[in-house]
Amino acid sequence: MKIQSILSTDGIFEKKLENFKARAPQLDLSIAIESAIKNNDILISEAGTGVGKTFAYLVPAMLSGIQTIISTGTKHLQDQLFYSDIPKVQNTLELNLKIHLLKGRSNYLCLYRLGSIQQFSNSFNFYYPEREFKDIINWSNTTGSGEISELTSVSENSNWWFKVTSNNDNCLRSDCPQHKECYFYQARELALDADLLVVNHHLLCADMAIKEQSDGIGEILPSAGIFIIDEAHKIEQSATSFFSEHFSNKQINLLTTDIFNDMFQISGDYAIKEYTEKLNNANLKLVASFGPHQQKKPQDDIKNNKNIYQAYDSVIDAIGALQKQLKPHKDEKSIESHSNKLSTITSFLTNWFSNNNNNDNNDKDKNDNHIKWFEVFKNNYKLHKTPLSIANYFSKHIHSSDASWIFTSATLSINNNFNDFQNKLGIKESQQIIVGSPFDYNKQAMLYTNKNDLNPQNSDFIARLMESAKPLIKAANGRCFLLFSSYKSLNEAVALLKDEFSLLVQGDMPKMQLTEKFITDKNSILLATKSFWEGVDVKGQDLCCVIIDKIPFSSPADPVFVARANKLKQQNLNPFEILSIPEAVITLKQGAGRLIRGVDDYGVLMIGDGRINSKFYGKTFLNSLSYFPHTQDTQQVINFLHEHTGN
Ligand code: SF4
Numbered sequence: 147m148k149i150q151s152i153l154s155t156d157g158i159f160e161k162k163l164e165n166f167k168a169r170a171p172q173l174d175l176s177i178a179i180e181s182a183i184k185n186n187d188i189l190i191s192e193a194g195t196g197v198g199k200t201f202a203y204l205v206p207a208m209l210s211g212i213q214t215i216i217s218t219g220t221k222h223l224q225d226q227l228f229y230s231d232i233p234k235v236q237n238t239l240e241l242n243l244k245i246h247l248l249k250g251r252s253n254y255l256c257l258y259r260l261g262s263i264q265q266f267s268n269s270f271n272f273y274y275p276e277r278e279f280k281d282i283i284n285w286s287n288t289t290g291s292g293e294i295s296e297l298t299s300v301s302e303n304s305n306w307w308f309k310v311t312s313n314n315d316n317c318l319r320s321d322c323p324q325h326k327e328c329y330f331y332q333a334r335e336l337a338l339d340a341d342l343l344v345v346n347h348h349l350l351c352a353d354m355a356i357k358e359q360s361d362g363i364g365e366i367l368p369s370a371g372i373f374i375i376d377e378a379h380k381i382e383q384s385a386t387s388f389f390s391e392h393f394s395n396k397q398i399n400l401l402t403t404d405i406f407n408d409m410f411q412i413s414g415d416y417a418i419k420e421y422t423e424k425l426n427n428a429n430l431k432l433v434a435s436f437g438p439h440q441q442k443k444p445q446d447d448i449k450n451n452k453n454i455y456q457a458y459d460s461v462i463d464a465i466g467a468l469q470k471q472l473k474p475h476k477d478e479k480s481i482e483s484h485s486n487k488l489s490t491i492t493s494f495l496t497n498w499f500s501n502n503n504n505n506d507n508n509d510k511d512k513n514d515n516h517i518k519w520f521e522v523f524k525n526n527y528k529l530h531k532t533p534l535s536i537a538n539y540f541s542k543h544i545h546s547s548d549a550s551w552i553f554t555s556a557t558l559s560i561n562n563n564f565n566d567f568q569n570k571l572g573i574k575e576s577q578q579i580i581v582g583s584p585f586d587y588n589k590q591a592m593l594y595t596n597k598n599d600l601n602p603q604n605s606d607f608i609a610r611l612m613e614s615a616k617p618l619i620k621a622a623n624g625r626c627f628l629l630f631s632s633y634k635s636l637n638e639a640v641a642l643l644k645d646e647f648s649l650l651v652q653g654d655m656p657k658m659q660l661t662e663k664f665i666t667d668k669n670s671i672l673l674a675t676k677s678f679w680e681g682v683d684v685k686g687q688d689l690c691c692v693i694i695d696k697i698p699f700s701s702p703a704d705p706v707f708v709a710r711a712n713k714l715k716q717q718n719l720n721p722f723e724i725l726s727i728p729e730a731v732i733t734l735k736q737g738a739g740r741l742i743r744g745v746d747d748y749g750v751l752m753i754g755d756g757r758i759n760s761k762f763y764g765k766t767f768l769n770s771l772s773y774f775p776h777t778q779d780t781q782q783v784i785n786f787l788h789e790h791t792g793n
Contacts, residue, residue, distance in 0.1 A: 147239065149176050152205055159201070162238050171581035172198040178579045179552055180206035183372055188544065188551045188576040190378075190567060192558045194583025194773070195739050199554050200227065203374050204235045208243060208342060212371035215343045217350040219377030219384070220681065221249065225295075227376075228344045246333070246340040248367075250349050254329040255282075255292040256312040258322050262407045263309060278306045292329025314352065315397055316404065316487070321479040338368045347381050351388035354543050358389070371549050378553035379732055382536060382570045386706075389539050390532040393494050398429045398461075401487055405468070408480045421471050425464035432457040436522045444705040445518035445529075449501045458499050465492050498529050517709035532706050534713050541572025557735040561769050566728040582773065585742050592750045593774035594618070594783045599756040602696040608638040611754040615693050617780060618752060619647060621787035622690040624669035629679055629737050630695045636673055639695075647671050652678060664688070680736040685743045690791040692741045696755035697767060698733040699726050727763055731770045738771055748790035750783050 152158045153176055155168040175193055182189035183206055193199040207214045218224045228247040236243060260282070267274060274280075278300045285297045294300075294307055312318075318325075325331060337343050345367065353366040375381055402422035409418040435457040436448075448454050465488050472488075475481040498518055515534040520527060533539070544551055558567050564578055585591075596614050600607055619626050624647065630636040640651055650664050652674035664672045665688045672678070679698070700707045711721035734753075741749045751774060758764040759778070768776065777783060 147209055149173070149180055149205055149209075152239070153201065159238060163234060169196075169198055169584045171584055172202045175199060175554075175579060175581045176202040176205055178577065179203050180210075182552060182577055183207065183210050183212065183550045186548060186550045188573055189553065190558065190564045190573070190576050190578045191552065191554045192564075192580045193554060193556060194581065194585075195556055195742060196583050196585050196744070197581055199556075200231050200376070201235065203376070203552055203554060204231060205239075207372055207374060208232075208235055208239070208241055210372065213341060213343075213368060214372040214374065215345060215350070215367060215370040216374045216376060217345050217347050217381075219347050219380035221253075221295075221346055222681065223377060224249070224344055224346050232342065232344070243341040244339060245342045245344070246336045247344045248333055248337040248349060249293065249346065250313075250352065251317055251330045252307075252311045252313045253294055254333065255286055255289065255294060255310055256317070257286075257292075257324040257327055257329070258318060259312060260286060260310045261324065262404070265411065266407055276306070278304050282306055282310060289329075291333065293333075316400055318480060318483050321483045323480075334366060337366075340368075343367070343370070347375070347377070347384035348388070350375075351381075351384045354385070354539065355388040357543070358539060369547065369549075372552070373547075373549050374552045374554070376554055378555040378567070379557050379736075381553070385536040385540055385571075386532060389536050390530055391494060392531075393491065393498065393529045395429050395433055395527055397491065398425060401484060401491075402426055402468075405472070405481075405484050408478070408484065409472075409475070412475055412478060412481070418468075418471055421464070421468040425461070425468055428457070428460040428464040432461050433522075433525060433527050436520065436527050439522045439524050442521045442703070442705055443519060444709065445498065445520065448520070455499065458495065462492060462495065494529075494531075498531060515713060517706055519705035519709075534706075534710050535570075535572075537570060537572030539572075541574065544571070544573065556739055557732050559770075560728050560731045561766060566724075583742075585745060585747070587742065587773045588775055590745075590748050591742050591774050592783055592786050593771055593776045594750055594752045594780075595758055595776070595778055596752075596754065596756065596780075597778045599760055600754055601757065602755055607754075608635050608695070609642060611695060612639055612642045614754065614780075615752065616646070617784055618691055618693065618750060618787065619671055621784045622750070622791055624648060624667075624671050625687070625689055625791070626671045626691040626693060627678065627682075627684075627689060627740055628671060628673045628693045628695070629740075630673065630675050631698050633675055635695055636675055639673055643671070643673075649673060657682070676733075678740075679733060680739070682740055683743055684740070686747060687791055689741065689743075689747075689749065690787060691750045691752065692737065693752040693754065694734065694737050697730050697753075697757060698737070699730045722763075727766055731767060734767055735770055738774075748786075750787060752783075 150157070150173065153168060153173045157168060159166045160168055171193065175191060175197060178189060178191065179202060193202065216227060218227065224247065228245070232245055236245065281297060281299050289296055294311065295302070300306060322328065349366065356366060402425055406418055406422045410416065432454070435453045469485055469488050472481050472485045476485060516531050517534060518531050520529050558564060559580055560566050562580065564576070568576060598610070598614065600610055600614070615628070628639060630639065636652070640649060643649060648667065648670045650660055650667070650670045650672045652660065654660060655663070657677060660672065661682055661684065664670055665684060668688070702708065707725070711725055714721040714724055738751050741747070741751050758767050
């Protein structure tokens, strides 16, 4: 079957698939992907909104006869592919491929943890009264897949899921007495045999990290012949997280609970409690010693803080004392596994608290460039050791595999090239294609930047921006998104607009509900920060105007960003050009992408930040949005809104 006969005008999809319309850019992209698959190439592709990139890659991949892994940035897209898009292609083309979905370990019920909780409650004749726990027990008796998203009556944020699922840190793996029946491992077995496997970036990167640490032992995913990385603009962030080391005080809390439960089962007494409590208390003191919550700081900032170091010493002592108590029971697999985990925690903490980034005389570590940093929350701290670049890790995996790699997203290029993306991932050579949106931006949209030189560094910036935005909001009769780079700006805008307009504000309700309310309310304006810059899809005239406060540069206080910038400076490179601008361009394109979602949409994108016109770097941002006709004429924009949005 030829791709042209499927995706072109009067092709199979137009004849058989409801609502499918052939689009030339989709066919171009699909042909490029087919060619990359045939030649085992790396292809980097950008497809504007509305191209239909999902079918563009599914068709050649599913016709290739080669085992394929598709990785998405979000679970939402993972589900959409598995439950909707892939079955459409499979049925329409009458294929018979084995298709599986694999999520991370923490998305499946852990039979071992659930069993421990039940055993504990039986031993003490104690019954958990919560409705959620009863729902989980009932569901656990009937589920086939153990995938927790099946049980919709328990919120995905419920603390109960935290108690009855496992993660990379606390899963007992082959030491688990229920390894054979384990839902995650069963799903993984099926995944190994799939013709087409749908995963997300977290799992893909977790697999790479495991291969990196263990030379392939314990890998999660099969070695497929085609890797398709959708939402590829998110892959660097996922890879950075997975090639980092993390530690949170919650890991100690979970481990001490497991140790207490297992030791109680073995010895039938509470003797171990003295030691688990001692460790929990030392851990609590360490949390308190970090000081005020809501801060992210480099480890360097606390290296002379005696309180923190004393609290850390107490944690190490308490771990040692607990390990001594476990020693006589090491023949028990679960106890041996707990003891090993305590050793891993000790070694991470010792390394993290040492005042030398490369203290362990390990050659590999010496050559790596990491930043150690921490975050403090209300009752929680997290310690991180993050690589300054993931290019070496990622390129090793890509270039050592024989597979073809297809990277695709609506926002990957900067100034019409992929240099930044290639450098970040360490990709040496690649085929490349950019296909524009099939939407007619010249007719459907307008980019408006204000003539007044509004500078975000001025204290009256938000007040002046809101004054400039009000005529547009009125002309659009509400139906606007106002996207901010910080909560401070958002709150200031809310105070300025609340008496004049009907507002929906991020945080009032969950994201999905807030978006639905925006659609049904008709004349509201929605004010939000970064989480609404992508993954929100409001089609038609429900959304007529997107107003972005400023160029979304990363926070200069972010320790990883600062460390990366310092590293570039040491190499006599310009971090603003190499780091700040590319990141901000991609984020801005994501925000702009909320506006036009269909051929019948019309709307205005307003960028309030005057630096886009006045500063030398503004051109890079304007070039990246060059598919929008650009104006600084307020009246022209108001007329456009009146003309096209029915006011
Ligand atoms: S192997 Fe055991 S501990 Fe790990 S997820 Fe499966 S049931 Fe839970």
